[in-house]
Amino acid sequence: MATLPLIEYDDAGPEVRAVYDEIMELRGTDWVNNFWKALANDPKMLRRTWESVKEVMAPGALDPLTKEMLYVAVSVAHGCNYCINSHTAAARAKGMTDQMLAELMAVVGMASETNKIVTGLQVELDEAFKDGGRN
Amino acid sequence: MATLPLIEYDDAGPEVRAVYDEIMELRGTDWVNNFWKALANDPKMLRRTWESVKEVMAPGALDPLTKEMLYVAVSVAHGCNYCINSHTAAARAKGMTDQMLAELMAVVGMASETNKIVTGLQVELDEAFKDGGRN
Amino acid sequence: MATLPLIEYDDAGPEVRAVYDEIMELRGTDWVNNFWKALANDPKMLRRTWESVKEVMAPGALDPLTKEMLYVAVSVAHGCNYCINSHTAAARAKGMTDQMLAELMAVVGMASETNKIVTGLQVELDEAFKDGGRN
Amino acid sequence: MATLPLIEYDDAGPEVRAVYDEIMELRGTDWVNNFWKALANDPKMLRRTWESVKEVMAPGALDPLTKEMLYVAVSVAHGCNYCINSHTAAARAKGMTDQMLAELMAVVGMASETNKIVTGLQVELDEAFKDGGRN
Amino acid sequence: MATLPLIEYDDAGPEVRAVYDEIMELRGTDWVNNFWKALANDPKMLRRTWESVKEVMAPGALDPLTKEMLYVAVSVAHGCNYCINSHTAAARAKGMTDQMLAELMAVVGMASETNKIVTGLQVELDEAFKDGGRN
Amino acid sequence: MATLPLIEYDDAGPEVRAVYDEIMELRGTDWVNNFWKALANDPKMLRRTWESVKEVMAPGALDPLTKEMLYVAVSVAHGCNYCINSHTAAARAKGMTDQMLAELMAVVGMASETNKIVTGLQVELDEAFKDGGRN
Numbered sequence: 001m002a003t004l005p006l007i008e009y010d011d012a013g014p015e016v017r018a019v020y021d022e023i024m025e026l027r028g029t030d031w032v033n034n035f036w037k038a039l040a041n042d043p044k045m046l047r048r049t050w051e052s053v054k055e056v057m058a059p060g061a062l063d064p065l066t067k068e069m070l071y072v073a074v075s076v077a078h079g080c081n082y083c084i085n086s087h088t089a090a091a092r093a094k095g096m097t098d099q100m101l102a103e104l105m106a107v108v109g110m111a112s113e114t115n116k117i118v119t120g121l122q123v124e125l126d127e128a129f130k131d132g133g134r135n
Numbered sequence: 136m137a138t139l140p141l142i143e144y145d146d147a148g149p150e151v152r153a154v155y156d157e158i159m160e161l162r163g164t165d166w167v168n169n170f171w172k173a174l175a176n177d178p179k180m181l182r183r184t185w186e187s188v189k190e191v192m193a194p195g196a197l198d199p200l201t202k203e204m205l206y207v208a209v210s211v212a213h214g215c216n217y218c219i220n221s222h223t224a225a226a227r228a229k230g231m232t233d234q235m236l237a238e239l240m241a242v243v244g245m246a247s248e249t250n251k252i253v254t255g256l257q258v259e260l261d262e263a264f265k266d267g268g269r270n
Numbered sequence: 271m272a273t274l275p276l277i278e279y280d281d282a283g284p285e286v287r288a289v290y291d292e293i294m295e296l297r298g299t300d301w302v303n304n305f306w307k308a309l310a311n312d313p314k315m316l317r318r319t320w321e322s323v324k325e326v327m328a329p330g331a332l333d334p335l336t337k338e339m340l341y342v343a344v345s346v347a348h349g350c351n352y353c354i355n356s357h358t359a360a361a362r363a364k365g366m367t368d369q370m371l372a373e374l375m376a377v378v379g380m381a382s383e384t385n386k387i388v389t390g391l392q393v394e395l396d397e398a399f400k401d402g403g404r405n
Numbered sequence: 406m407a408t409l410p411l412i413e414y415d416d417a418g419p420e421v422r423a424v425y426d427e428i429m430e431l432r433g434t435d436w437v438n439n440f441w442k443a444l445a446n447d448p449k450m451l452r453r454t455w456e457s458v459k460e461v462m463a464p465g466a467l468d469p470l471t472k473e474m475l476y477v478a479v480s481v482a483h484g485c486n487y488c489i490n491s492h493t494a495a496a497r498a499k500g501m502t503d504q505m506l507a508e509l510m511a512v513v514g515m516a517s518e519t520n521k522i523v524t525g526l527q528v529e530l531d532e533a534f535k536d537g538g539r540n
Numbered sequence: 541m542a543t544l545p546l547i548e549y550d551d552a553g554p555e556v557r558a559v560y561d562e563i564m565e566l567r568g569t570d571w572v573n574n575f576w577k578a579l580a581n582d583p584k585m586l587r588r589t590w591e592s593v594k595e596v597m598a599p600g601a602l603d604p605l606t607k608e609m610l611y612v613a614v615s616v617a618h619g620c621n622y623c624i625n626s627h628t629a630a631a632r633a634k635g636m637t638d639q640m641l642a643e644l645m646a647v648v649g650m651a652s653e654t655n656k657i658v659t660g661l662q663v664e665l666d667e668a669f670k671d672g673g674r675n
Numbered sequence: 676m677a678t679l680p681l682i683e684y685d686d687a688g689p690e691v692r693a694v695y696d697e698i699m700e701l702r703g704t705d706w707v708n709n710f711w712k713a714l715a716n717d718p719k720m721l722r723r724t725w726e727s728v729k730e731v732m733a734p735g736a737l738d739p740l741t742k743e744m745l746y747v748a749v750s751v752a753h754g755c756n757y758c759i760n761s762h763t764a765a766a767r768a769k770g771m772t773d774q775m776l777a778e779l780m781a782v783v784g785m786a787s788e789t790n791k792i793v794t795g796l797q798v799e800l801d802e803a804f805k806d807g808g809r810n
Contacts, residue, residue, distance in 0.1 A: 002258050003358045003537030004368055033264070035249065038256045042372035048457055049249070049379075055453060056245045061234040066201055067242050070208045074246035074386075076795035077212030079349045079619045082253045082260050083246070084797060088543045089268025098544055099196040101267075102582035105795045107202050109589075110191045111209035111218070113788035114170065114184070116614075118217045120751035120780045121173045122672065122759060123137045125217050129168070132236075132392065132408030133224025138672030138763045139773055177777035183592055184784075190588060209791075211390035214484045214754045219392060223408045233409055237447035240390045244454075248383035251479075255346035255375045257354060257537065267543030267797065272528050273628045273807030274638055303534070305519065308526045312642035318730060319519070319649075322723055326515040331504040336471055337512050340478045344516035344656075347482030349619045352523045352530050353516070359538025369466040371537075377472050380461040381479035381488070384440065384454070388487045391443045393407050395487050399438070402506075402662065402678030403494025481660035484754045489662060493678045503679055507717035510660045514724075518653035521749075525616035525645045527624060527807065542798050573801045575793055589789070596785045601774040606741055607782050610748045614786035617752030622793045622800050623786070629808025639736040641807075647742050650731040651749035651758070654724070658710055658757045663677050665757050666708045672776075673764025 007040035015043040019050050026054070033086065065094040069104055076108050142175035150178040154185050161189070168221060200229040204239055211243050277310035285313040289320050296324070303356065335364040343378050412445035420448040424455050431459070438491065470499040478513050547580035555583040559590050566594070573626065605634040613648050682715035690718040694725050701729070708761065740769040748783050 009020055009032070019040075020032045039046040057067055068091040075083035088101065096104075144155055144167070154175075155167045174181040192202055203226040210218035223236065231239075279290055279302070289310075290302045309316040327337050338361040345353035358371065366374075414425055414437070424445075425437045444451040462472055473496040480488035493506065501509075549560055549572070559580075560572045579586040597607055608631040615623035628641065636644075684695055684707070694715075695707045714721040732742055743766040750758035763776065771779075 001536045001539075002256050003355065003539055004256055004371060005539070006258075031263075033261045034258045035253055038258045039252070041368055042376070044460065045372060045376050048460060049252075052453055052457060053245060053249070055449065056238075056241045060238050061232060062204075062238045062242070066204070067238070069197075069201070070205060070239065070242045071246045072795070073205045073208045074212050074243050075250055076791055077209050078247065078250045078254075079794050080250040080254050081794075081797065082258055082264075083250045084795060085260055085264040085267050085543065087246075089264045092268045097196060098581055101544060102585060103191075103195050103197045103202070104205065105792050106191045106582070106585050107197070107205045108209050108795055109788040109792040110188060111206045111222075112213065112791040113784040114188070115210055115213045115215040115218045116751055116787040117174070117184075117780050117784040118170055119213075119215050119754050119756075120747070120759060120783055121137050121139055122756065123141075123169045123173045123217055125220055126168045128166075129217075129220040129224045131406045132220050133227045134406075134408055134410070136671045136674075138674055138760065139776060140674070176773055177781070179595065180777060180781050183595060187588055187592060190584065207390070211386055214389050216389075216392065219390060220408065233446055236409060237450060240387050241447070241450050243390055244383040244387040247386040248379040251346055251382040252375050252379040254349050254351075255342070255354060255378055257351065266541045269541075269543055269545070271806045271809075272526050273625065273809055274526055274641060275809070276528075301533075303531045304528045305523055308528045309522070311638055312646070314730065315642060315646050318727055319522075322727065323515060323519070325719065325723060326508075326511045330508050331502060332474075332508045332512070336474070337508070339467075339471070340475060340509065340512045341516045343475045343478045344482050344513050345520055347479050348517065348520045348524075350520040350524050352528055352534075353520045355530055355534040355537050357516075359534045362538045367466060373461075373465050373467045373472070374475065376461045377467070377475045378479050380457060381476045381492075382483065384458070385480055385483045385485040385488050387444070387454075388440055389483075389485050391407050391409055393411075393439045393443045393487055395490055396438045398436075399487075399490040399494045401676045402490050403497045404676075404678055404680070477660070481656055484659050486659075486662065489660060490678065503716055506679060507720060510657050511717070511720050513660055514653040514657040517656040518649040521616055521652040522645050522649040524619050524621075525612070525624060525648055527621065542796050544796055546798075571803075573804070574798045575789065578796045578798045579792070589792075592785060593789070596778075596781045600778050601772060602744075602778045602782070606744070607778070609737075609741070610745060610779065610782045611786045613745045613748045614752050614783050615790055617749050618787065618790045618794075620790040620794050622798055622804075623790045625800055625804040625807050627786075629804045632808045637736060643731075643735050643737045643742070644745065646731045647737070647745045648749050650727060651746045651762075652753065654710065654728070655750055655753045655755040655758045657714070657724075659753075659755050661677050661679055661713045663681075663709045663713045663757055665760055668706075669708070669757075669760040669764045672760050673767045 002034070002038050004038055004041045006034055006037035008037065012040060013043065016040045016046060019046050023050065035082070035086070065091060065096060068094055069096065072104060073108050076105075077112070137169070137173050139173055139176045141169055141172035143172065147175060148178065151175045151181060154181050158185065170217070170221070200226065200231060203229055204231065207239060208243050211240075212247070272304070272308050274308055274311045276304055276307035278307065282310060283313065286310045286316060289316050293320065305352070305356070335361060335366060338364055339366065339374055342374060346375075346378050347382070407439070407443050409443055409446045411439055411442035413442065417445060418448065421445045421451060424451050428455065440487070440491070470496065470501060473499055474501065474509055477509060481510075481513050482517070542574070542578050544578055544581045546574055546577035548577065552580060553583065556580045556586060559586050563590065575622070575626070605631060605636060608634055609636065609644055612644060616645075616648050617652070677709070677713050679713055679716045681709055681712035683712065687715060688718065691715045691721060694721050698725065710757070710761070740766060740771060743769055744771065744779055747779060751780075751783050752787070
């Protein structure tokens, strides 16, 4: 169980309820997940985090499904089980198939393998890759 | 500098040259980057890793640019500078713009923030997210 | 369950009991937590670790509550659930309030976000920050 | 060098300049560090991140120096060299002495050691630590 | 539960069964562990991963027990509970004693501690250690 | 450069010199590496860390070369460049060949890949692996 209490809608003040209402409206659901209920212990933190997530995950140069899969990839790299499950569910809701999930994991696994070998052997960066190929 | 010598084409045996030739052909380049030159100290490791990367990064349910961006995301999470630079360069070559890179980083950053808060508060997984929403 | 047996007081030899006694005395408790019971499989490792923890966590230039919160922050970054819970409990016992815990997590989250963006964009260090501002 | 260009004040549009002006004013400096110049490639990301950092690092239940040291601890755990140097410099500016820095690192090191042993031995959480001692 | 279904032998196609048969034969067991059943959602990923694991873990310049303990050490560093348990079990099956496990954890813990202190203090590499002492 | 000054022998007090003397004697060298010179800012931390390293790395149920390679593996997982280089050099001094280093990296890479796939797919632990096969 969480190290701070989860704040339910009925026990929440107006600032917290306002965020909960926005979350449910944007998602077309009638419930709010535990992450937000934990943040609600600090209403300013809840508001700030919600505003940021909304802005970052909105359609832009990258589409929402790609963003959701990137979120899963980072969560795997950090080993955050809650995040892996919740964002895998969100990616499925946006169209990710089982085969896409399998390939996502294959890339995450391969990147992890080569990351560690490069680091372990202290391979120096090629001139052509400097600045991420920006030059 | 690397903790194993980098094996140049001229100093390589036939097994290593065969892989180098395939890399250059597939990429349409006349050079091989340092990662492969470090692996070439163990020709079997070079061959196995190249076969795996080729298979994983091939077009499938996910397109090659999405895979490249996932690779970057994982490399950032692991803090592998070589990998960040080389795969950012690869993603650019496949069409990633500056704005796409900025949004990619925004997602990586936001995922990192919420990952840590969820973990730090030990938030329990919602029933609806169990199995990544597979149920 | 642990991958090594947990050594209970009644089953422990004199070296282990001596450490257990010190732990209980310093903490004013009549029980020892599982971490120490796992270490007790190797009495020298138990003794060494206990001596180090005692010395590191003692009041010094930093007060014990600040040290406990730093311990929590590192444990979150590493995703160690046992450590997060046990040191959050220890920090509460030393005066950490819910609001302090919420702010602690906000800092951990924000640091994680900016850490990853800086790394992902490979931002070069400003001259003024070289040596951690020691110059 | 960074994988996105660093935007200098003279080349920046009004949205970016407005944030740069606020940063310099709040800090009483006449320059802006590279992190913000990299973010400025996406003016909304710059604005959002600056607002968040300002709010999170403001005095609250935790004082600014404690927050800065927590920031350093997380940055060390993530191995972000830019972040370690810039926040160590910021912590020094807020009063951190060499002895405090040494003790900060001793705690970070000790936490890392015990985190890994607990994880490696898969030690189960004691009843008394459930919920971070909230019960 | 897993975010992809676990494929049982009776529900598997011939490509998957062929790998399962090889795993059971090489290990002298009549069952296959869940990791492979999850990979089997993508038969090519299953085949590729099995071939790689078999080759990497085979006796070579390092003996199989040393390789298994290295696997445990990496799994601890990444906080992968499944991996810690399964490879600790595999190491035990290859001769690792309780005392060896305790020393393995002592090294992992000590390495974690000094890793973080070195990183936190941004200690510069000594000339004699350049290239991992290859020079 | 380091965020704390490196304490040279000539500038050190008697407690620090005593540790430096022990390090040089045990290693049969006439110099001390930078890690210890950074720790020397806090003589108690220097003494404690040296005593611990000496005890942990001494021959026991695991031989010193195996311990050194485990140290390298953990350092790779954490991305600590100083540690990778210094412990690779130490492992070479104890007999590690280029082929052993290549296999070490192959195991570290493979472990990283499978760690992430297991975590990403949230594979549940098999009954037979509970408690690391201790049962």
